[in-house]
Amino acid sequence: MIDLKNSKICIIGLGYVGLPLAHAFAKKFDVVGFDIFEERINELKKCFDRTLELDKKQLDEVKDNIIYTNKIDEIKDCNIFIVTVPTPIDSSNRPDLTPLIKSSQTIGKVLKKDDIVIYESTVYPGVTEEVCVPQLEEVSGLKFNEDFYCGYSPERINPGDKEHTVTKILKITSGSTPEIANLVDDLYSSIITAGTHKASSIKVAEAAKVIENTQRDVNIALINELALIFDNLGIDTNDVIEAAATKWNFIKLKPGLVGGHCIGVDPYYLTHKAEELGYKPNLILGARQINNGMGKFIAEKTIKLMIKNGKIIKDSNILVMGLTFKENCPDVRNTKVVDIIEELKDYGANIDVYEPWIDEKDKAYYNYNFIANPFESTKKYDSVIVAVGHDKFKEFTQEQYENLIHGDTVIVDVKCIVPNPTWKL
Incomplete structure (x- = not known):
């Protein structure tokens, strides 16, 4: 020993x-x-x-x-x-x-x-x-x-x-x-x-870990699905959550992108083993499908808002703020902001990305147009998507965000940090 x-x-x-x-x-x-x-x-x-x-x-x-x-x-x-x-x-x-x-x-x-x-x-x-x-x-x-x-x-x-x-x-x-x-x-x-x-036992410890992130993934998927429903109803999801959270046993979560190396990945380890044993984990796989679809939903929402405001989509200029999978860290593993960008590119839009947290090596991995601080530039955009809640992004005022855009304002706020966005998740 x-x-x-x-x-x-x-x-x-x-x-x-x-x-x-x-x-x-x-x-x-x-x-x-x-x-x-x-x-x-x-x-x-x-x-x-x-x-x-x-x-x-x-x-x-x-x-x-x-x-x-x-x-x-x-x-x-x-x-x-x-x-x-x-x-x-x-x-x-x-x-x-x-x-x-x-x-x-x-x-x-x-x-x-x-x-x-x-x-x-x-x-x-x-x-x-x-x-x-x-x-x-x-x-x-x-x-x-x-x-x-x-x-x-x-x-x-x-x-x-x-x-x-x-x-x-x-x-x-x-x-x-x-x-x-x-x-x-x-x-x-x-x-x-x-x-x-x-x-x-070792197996119990392994199972405990994998269900930690699976539980969180399923819970977030429920909130994301509710956000999709409330968006169709014209109701502010965050207002609903604040009201519901006044009950002592309500689990208060926010809708959003589910990326990173854990929550967006680990459930597939459990579902793989379950299916290998002949069990179909429908709830877990359904949650994964909902969360994986949020990037596409946000991109499509942006396009609809731009069309509504009379903007031409092809060759439009869109600024995406943030690329990391979460705020205030340089981790880009399995980031779902990529899904937003790729969907917008499929519509023919030109995308600039502002991400102050990652270095040149990580930027080189992505074939995107990374820019320096857009608030210090004269370039104007057709829309802005705040995809990550970095503290740095919270420092900018409503006026500064609006000054980034020419014509009618289209500001899509995924993280609820802009004072008065056109639309927030």
């Missing part, structure tokens, strides 16, 4: 989840941060985090206890491996476990007797023991629960949230044996000030 006090921890994957976790552990343990992207490693060695989850001061304070590397030889003396790689979906909305499998194979090359491998990536129940463990056994030649052990402790990172950071969010833990479950719980308890919840 591993002695936690003398353990050396390796974090596999240094993104939005892995880096804050590595930083937290490095305050008490020797840590090796492993990532396959050399550019990311070089930036972290200079105490620069492009995700903006950690600042230079935070990275500098643990630099003596953490090594950043993309070389397997530098992780072979670790005895606890924590996997925080992405679990995306493919073009058919099926789970893509490639990053998880490759990470397991990498660990298998250095896995030793009594080592522990803990997975944090969101998966469907069974992935750790049915997909990852066989990879570890095959590559290492070791026997599961005899020579090495596993745990699962799902991540609960909220990108861009400086209040609910990794140590302040209660952590679910689990292990492949009762003894390992206790050890994994003790490990996380040493850094998580919010406390831990030890699940009864």
Whole structure:
């Protein structure tokens, strides 16, 4: 059994989840941060985090206890491996476990007797023991629960949230044996000030994580569908929500775009497993369909408002404000603002995008016309869509928004931050 006090921890994957976790552990343990992207490693060695989850001061304070590397030889003396790689979906909305499998194979090359491998990536129940463990056994030649052990402790990172950071969010833990479950719980308890919840099994912990985001997805889908209904009725959805929220047990949510790497992706992991077992999860899939259609709905609403105001759509100029999947962070993973832009382009409109939160590398990934601050430009638009609720966008006045437009004003406000928009979701 591993002695936690003398353990050396390796974090596999240094993104939005892995880096804050590595930083937290490095305050008490020797840590090796492993990532396959050399550019990311070089930036972290200079105490620069492009995700903006950690600042230079935070990275500098643990630099003596953490090594950043993309070389397997530098992780072979670790005895606890924590996997925080992405679990995306493919073009058919099926789970893509490639990053998880490759990470397991990498660990298998250095896995030793009594080592522990803990997975944090969101998966469907069974992935750790049915997909990852066989990879570890095959590559290492070791026997599961005899020579090495596993745990699962799902991540609960909220990108861009400086209040609910990794140590302040209660952590679910689990292990492949009762003894390992206790050890994994003790490990996380040493850094998580919010406390831990030890699940009864790895599968229970996996299921708990995937339903967190599935529940939120379904709830938002209900609000989005209500917004579609109320729009047809000519009723302000937000006014309805404020009125309904006066009841103590009403869940107050807002309609909007559902993107990011979690809520818009994780439900497909659960539905995949359900359908594999012969069960059709109609409610979950229906929610996904509603939420995936919101970008198209917003684009079409914009076009209708422009036509109503006598604007010609083909070759019109439309400004889209914001591209990230949520406010005040540079995360563009699975952003649904893209759906708005692509739909408008199909109508023949010219699109400018103003996004102050992402860097030139991320901008280069998209074939869009990114512009500097439009409020400091003389260019005029046929309509403006405020797609993301960045604090910076809230600083501008109604007059400033209207001055961006020539002719009749068409301001579509997805996030309810413009004082008097033409239409808001």
